[in-house]
Amino acid sequence: xxxxxxxxxxxxxxxxxxxxxxxxxxxxxxxxxxxxxxxxxxxxxxxxxxxxxxxxxxxxxxxxxxxxxxxxxxxxxxxxxxxxxxxxxxxxxxxxxxxxxxxxxxxxxxxxxxxxxxxxxxxxxxxxxxxxxxxxxxxxxxxxxxxxxxxxxxxxxxxxxxxxxxxxxxxxxxxxxxxxxxxxxxxxxxxxxxxxxxxxxxxxxxxxxxxxxxxxxxxxxxxxxxxxxxxxxxxxxxxxxxxxxxxxxxxxxxxxxxxxxxxxxxxxxxxxxxxxxxxxxxxxxxxxxxxxxxxxxxxxxxxxxxxxxxxxxxxxxxxxxxxxxxxxxxxxxxxxxxxxxxxxxxxxxxxxxxxxxxxxxxxxxxxxxxxxxxxxxxxxxxxxxxxxxxxxxxxxxxxxxxxxxxxxxxxx
Amino acid sequence: xxxxxxxxxxxxxxxxxxxxxxxxxxxxxxxxxxxxxxxxxxxxxxxxxxxxxxxxxxxxxxxxxxxxxxxxxxxxxxxxxxxxxxxxxxxxxxxxxxxxxxxxxxxxxxxxxxxxxxxxxxxxxxxxxxxxxxxxxxxxxxxxxxxxxxxxxxxxxxxxxxxxxxxxxxxxxxxxxxxxxxxxxxxxxxxxxxxxxxxxxxxxxxxxxxxxxxxxxxxxxxxxxxxxxxxxxxxxxxxxxxxxxxxxxxxxxxxxxxxxxxxxxxxxxxxxxxxxxxxxxxxxxxxxxxxxxxxxxxxxxxxxxxxxxxxxxxxxxxxxxxxxxxxxxxxxxxxxxxxxxxxxxxxxxxxxxxxxxxxxxxxxxxxxxxxxxxxxxxxxxxxxxxxxxxxxxxxxxxxxxxxxxxxxxxxx
Numbered sequence: 001x002x003x004x005x006x007x008x009x010x011x012x013x014x015x016x017x018x019x020x021x022x023x024x025x026x027x028x029x030x031x032x033x034x035x036x037x038x039x040x041x042x043x044x045x046x047x048x049x050x051x052x053x054x055x056x057x058x059x060x061x062x063x064x065x066x067x068x069x070x071x072x073x074x075x076x077x078x079x080x081x082x083x084x085x086x087x088x089x090x091x092x093x094x095x096x097x098x099x100x101x102x103x104x105x106x107x108x109x110x111x112x113x114x115x116x117x118x119x120x121x122x123x124x125x126x127x128x129x130x131x132x133x134x135x136x137x138x139x140x141x142x143x144x145x146x147x148x149x150x151x152x153x154x155x156x157x158x159x160x161x162x163x164x165x166x167x168x169x170x171x172x173x174x175x176x177x178x179x180x181x182x183x184x185x186x187x188x189x190x191x192x193x194x195x196x197x198x199x200x201x202x203x204x205x206x207x208x209x210x211x212x213x214x215x216x217x218x219x220x221x222x223x224x225x226x227x228x229x230x231x232x233x234x235x236x237x238x239x240x241x242x243x244x245x246x247x248x249x250x251x252x253x254x255x256x257x258x259x260x261x262x263x264x265x266x267x268x269x270x271x272x273x274x275x276x277x278x279x280x281x282x283x284x285x286x287x288x289x290x291x292x293x294x295x296x297x298x299x300x301x302x303x304x305x306x307x308x309x310x311x312x313x314x315x316x317x318x319x320x321x322x323x324x325x326x327x328x329x330x331x332x333x334x335x336x337x338x339x340x341x342x343x344x345x346x347x348x349x350x351x352x353x354x355x356x357x358x359x360x361x362x363x364x365x366x367x368x369x370x371x372x373x374x375x376x377x378x379x380x381x382x383x384x385x386x387x388x389x390x391x392x393x394x395x396x397x398x399x400x401x402x403x404x405x406x407x408x409x410x411x412x
Numbered sequence: 413x414x415x416x417x418x419x420x421x422x423x424x425x426x427x428x429x430x431x432x433x434x435x436x437x438x439x440x441x442x443x444x445x446x447x448x449x450x451x452x453x454x455x456x457x458x459x460x461x462x463x464x465x466x467x468x469x470x471x472x473x474x475x476x477x478x479x480x481x482x483x484x485x486x487x488x489x490x491x492x493x494x495x496x497x498x499x500x501x502x503x504x505x506x507x508x509x510x511x512x513x514x515x516x517x518x519x520x521x522x523x524x525x526x527x528x529x530x531x532x533x534x535x536x537x538x539x540x541x542x543x544x545x546x547x548x549x550x551x552x553x554x555x556x557x558x559x560x561x562x563x564x565x566x567x568x569x570x571x572x573x574x575x576x577x578x579x580x581x582x583x584x585x586x587x588x589x590x591x592x593x594x595x596x597x598x599x600x601x602x603x604x605x606x607x608x609x610x611x612x613x614x615x616x617x618x619x620x621x622x623x624x625x626x627x628x629x630x631x632x633x634x635x636x637x638x639x640x641x642x643x644x645x646x647x648x649x650x651x652x653x654x655x656x657x658x659x660x661x662x663x664x665x666x667x668x669x670x671x672x673x674x675x676x677x678x679x680x681x682x683x684x685x686x687x688x689x690x691x692x693x694x695x696x697x698x699x700x701x702x703x704x705x706x707x708x709x710x711x712x713x714x715x716x717x718x719x720x721x722x723x724x725x726x727x728x729x730x731x732x733x734x735x736x737x738x739x740x741x742x743x744x745x746x747x748x749x750x751x752x753x754x755x756x757x758x759x760x761x762x763x764x765x766x767x768x769x770x771x772x773x774x775x776x777x778x779x780x781x782x783x784x785x786x787x788x789x790x791x792x793x794x795x796x797x798x799x800x801x802x803x804x805x806x807x808x809x810x811x812x813x814x815x816x817x818x819x820x821x822x823x824x
Contacts, residue, residue: 013447014621014634015438018430021452026427035425037459038452040433047449054466189482189524189544199484210483211423212563222426275715281701282694285715289693292769292802300721302714303687303697309712309755313725343721357704385517389542389565390704 001171003028004055005038008048008066008076009150012040020065020152024159031164032173032224033061043067048079052145060143061167066150068133070112076147077136081120084138089121094134101132126162130154137166144170175225177232181239182252184216184403191217191249198245202238206231214392215399216258251406258402260291265409266347267297273405274343275301276314276335278326279353279369284398299343304335314338327352327364332381336374347408348374349401356390369397373404375412380404413583415440416467417450420460420478420488421562424452432477432564436571443576444588444636445473455479460491464557472555473579478562480545482524488559489548493532496550501533506546513544535559538574542566549578556582587637589644591651594664596628596815603629603661610654615646627811628670663818670814672703677821678759679709685817686755687713688726688747690738691765691781696810711755716747726750739764739776744793748786759820760786761813765796767805781809785816787824792816 005028007021018040025035036059041047043066055062067076081088095117102109116132119125126135126146131154138145146163148155167173183191188210192199202208202221211218221238225231243250252261266273275285275298285301288294304310307326311318316334324330335350353369360366366388372381384400386393417440419433430452437447448471453459455478467474479488493500507529514521528544531537538547538558543566550557558575560567579585595603600622604611614620614633623630633650637643655662664673678685687697687710697713700706716722719738723730728746736742747762765781772778779798784791796812798805 011621012434013437013450014441014619015434015632016621016623017434018450022424022427022429025425029426036454038425038430038450040450040452042448189522192483193522193524207422209422209426210485211428220423220426277694281706282689282697282713282715283701285694286698286806287694289695289715289717290803290806294693295717295771299718300715300725301694301717302725303694303701303712305701305707305713306711306755313712313714313754342725343718359707387542391702392565394698394702 001033001061001173002036002059003033003061003063004059005035006048006051006055006062006064007038007040007150008043008064009040010042010073012066013042020150020155023152023156024063024065027159027164028063029222030176030178031167032176033167033171043073043075045075045079045082048076049083052083056143060171062143062145063163064145064147065155068116068136068147068149070110070116070132077118077120080123080136080138080145080147084120084122086120086122088118091117091119091125091134093127094119094125097128097134098132126158128154128158129161130157135162137163139170175231176222177225177235178220178222179235179239180211180254181219181221181242181250182216182254182256182258183219183246183249184251184258184399186217186246186249188212188217191246195242195245198238198242201241203234206235206238214395251403257291258399258406259287262402262406262409263288263291263294263297265406269346269409269412271346271409272297272299272343274299274339274345274348276339276348276350277301277303278305278310278335278351279355280351280394280398280401281305281355283394284349284351284401287398287402299345302339302342310335314342325364327354327368327370329370329381329383332370332372333374333379336372336381337379340374346376347405349405350374351397351401353384353386353393353397355393355397356388367393369393369400371397371401371404373401373408375408377412380408413445413473413585414448414471415445415473415475416471417447418460418463418467418474418476419450419452419562420455420476421452422454422485424478425454432562432567435564435568436475436477439571439576440475441634442588442590443579444585445579445583455485455487457487457491457494460488461495464495468555472583474555474557475575476557476559477567480528480548480559480561482522482528482544489530489532492535492548492550492557492559496532496534498532498534500530503529503531503537503546505539506531506537509540509546510544538570540566540570541573542569547574549575551582587643588634589637589647590632590634591647592623592666593631593633593651593654593662594628594666594668594670595631595658595661596663596670596811598629598658598661600629603658607654607657610650610657613653614650618643618647618650627808663815669703670811670818671699674814674818674821675700675703675706675709677818681758681821681824683758683821684709684711684755686711686751686757686760688751688760688762689713689715690717690722690747690763691767692763692806692810692813693717693767695806696761696763696813699810699814711757714751714754722747726754737776739766739780739782741782741793741795744782744784745786745791748784748793749791752786758788759817761817762786763809763813765798765805765809767809768800768802779805781805781812783809783813783816785813785820787820789824792820 356366752760768778
């Protein structure tokens with residue numbers, strides 16, 4: 001089953017993010033409907049008609065959003081009527097819904113809002129529990145076109161409660177199995193070289209997608225369980241085989257987050273964590289505390305951005321900072337060890353580096369980052385050479401720090 | 413001048429947000445190029461060719477992203493070669509760039525990465541200062557097609573530094589005047605009601621767009637300066653009028669960031685800042701340190717997530733924490749005052765609250781956040797009642813904390 005998404009709205013063509021389309025794409029995909037194209041177009045009759053022609057030739061299901069409101073530039077409904085050559089009727093249920101919304105707010109129903117109950121006579125209306133514009137369902141027995149308002153929370157509720165169930169009834173949607181393998185510490189191209197033989201072993205009918213995100217690469221396997229309910233096993237076997245090829249790079253699966261995986265490992269050990277950050281400037285602590293329940297294992301951080309803070313709060317010998325430099329093996333180890341003592345925790349992570357754009361030197365160029373991990377039994381430190389972009393460096397340094405801690409937690 | 417954006421990538425059709433397209437739409441619009449359609453399509457040869465046919469018939473400039481990487485499913489380059497019927501050449505400059513990136517990281521250049529220097533022989537290459545895949549510029553004298561990698565930071569730098577200047581040379585783009593007014597502390601619909609009369613005063617030819625982002629609303633005015641170079645003045649007058657209607661909600665303009673505005677105010681005062689965070693867990697410090705040059709005024713933070721850290725590091729009287737609770741006026745004031753002393757700074761911000769999902773009570777439900785600001789002359793504290801979503805609460809608490817500090821910095 002193929003779908004096209006058509007997002008209508010001038011604002012989407014001048015910079016507003018199209019969050020509706022990505023939400024719909026995810027929902028359709030996980031319900032077994034393949035999205036083969038997303039069109040983002042202007043509030044323009046001819047453009048809408050041209051896009052309807054194109055997408056009807058390519059897809060079974062057309063999902064439109066936007067242009068159903070009560071204002072002058074909302075022309076989706078009248079354009080659909082022209083396109084299908086149909087008349088207009090008043091929807092009783094839509095009218096009662098509009099009346100109720102206005103009554104609840106103690107307001108009279110305006111003419112513009114009354115007109116929202118006018119719907120194409122060949123369309124079924126779809127209830128809008130959150131607003132005044134009803135959704136529209138066009139169906140010629142084979143293809144389906146659904147038009148929904150563009151207000152995200154109205155659209156989402158309508159889609160989940162009414163559209164997906166009706167699509168299920170009409171198309172008897174397949175069960176989709178989708179698993180994501182999360183890797184870290186290897187770039188997309190090296191990973192692709194390394195797992196090329198495994199990739200060749202993937203049977204037809206299962207799709208592999210590389211999903212790069214900052215600092216990591218996600219591999220998603222997707223298949224539809226049509227006949228013998230074997231898809232789950234087939235994909236599970238592929239994952240087992242992959243684990244044997246790249247055990248050191250896989251850190252999790254599906255929607256897991258590295259920072260929360262580290263958190264779970266700490267919980268399992270009944271262990272606590274503290275952090276000493278310099279170049280990552282709070283981002284590493286933010287990642288750790290973004291996991292609900294992190295107060296169970298995370299005690300706190302010192303962000304010692306200035307050298308005085310490294311000396312005063314983290315009690316690092318000024319002479320070490322002077323002789324070795326703030327970005328050094330010695331300082332990062334001292335930061336980790338002393339944070340561990342200061343917060344009385346079992347583990348501690350420390351970062352110090354040159355995030356950029358300023359502060360680099362020939363010996364320590366922008367992107368040089370030292371990361372240290374102190375555990376109950378030892379201290380390890382490692383230098384990373386990252387890139388030139390400040391944001392990316394902060395992100396990558398934090399991800400690498402979490403991964404170093406994860407490896408230490410798996411060891412003992 | 414009309415442009416179409418073509419985003420290529422299977423991941424965009426299964427739910428990943430297409431941030432590249434909205435960024436490009438904004439950049440093109442503000443440079444005087446009208447975006448008339450955005451296509452989001454799969455990594456599929458026939459789909460790419462069909463979309464090229466469609467968009468060449470509709471637009472003067474085609475901007476493509478994605479599918480230029482080194483893996484098997486990156487087929488944009490070979491498809492463009494087939495489409496235009498051209499051969500392949502090795503780009504010397506692209507090869508040197510790839511070599512440099514790998515050498516800098518101490519890694520060997522893999523075969524897959526070498527192949528990234530192969531480019532269509534009719535295309536100019538566009539330097540990629542951040543990654544290995546060069547951009548491609550196709551030009552038949554009338555229409556232009558630009559293909560860029562899909563990695564956002566690589567694409568953005570390439571587009572700003574090379575593509576926009578070259579489009580300007582080729583098409584002699586009109587001078588577009590675009591100003592953005594940044595507001596904080598008022599929702600979109602209330603703002604819209606409040607400024608409705610002002611909106612009506614906007615002359616034809618100037619477009620107003622509402623651009624909502626987390627915690628703030630941006631208003632963008634855009635006009636093209638075609639004849640008498642008066643557009644700048646007209647827009648400037650509109651902004652002056654708006655300032656008189658909503659002075660308390662405007663915090664900045666254009667690409668300014670609240671955290672860097674606060675930074676500039678500190679620099680102007682030659683003042684320093686420290687932070688004591690609890691519920692924001694490092695995010696507030698991360699915002700401050702995301703501004704290049706923040707080490708000039710920011711000294712450091714204590715993230716006192718556990719109550720022991722509030723007592724041990726920030727020297728907060730345990731009896732206050734016990735009697736008033738960690739989320740209280742008294743504790744947030746003590747956090748701000750003591751952080752200011754500890755780091756020997758002029759200003760300090762503190763946050764303590766219930767980010768959720770756990771930890772709420774009847775008296776202090778999830779979303780209760782206290783923010784304190786200590787200055788050289790006083791301490792202020794305020795309670796906010798935010799929402800139920802942990803991420804949103806962390807974000808909003810940080811934005812409100814920055815805004816409180818901004819107001820204090822403007823006072824003295």
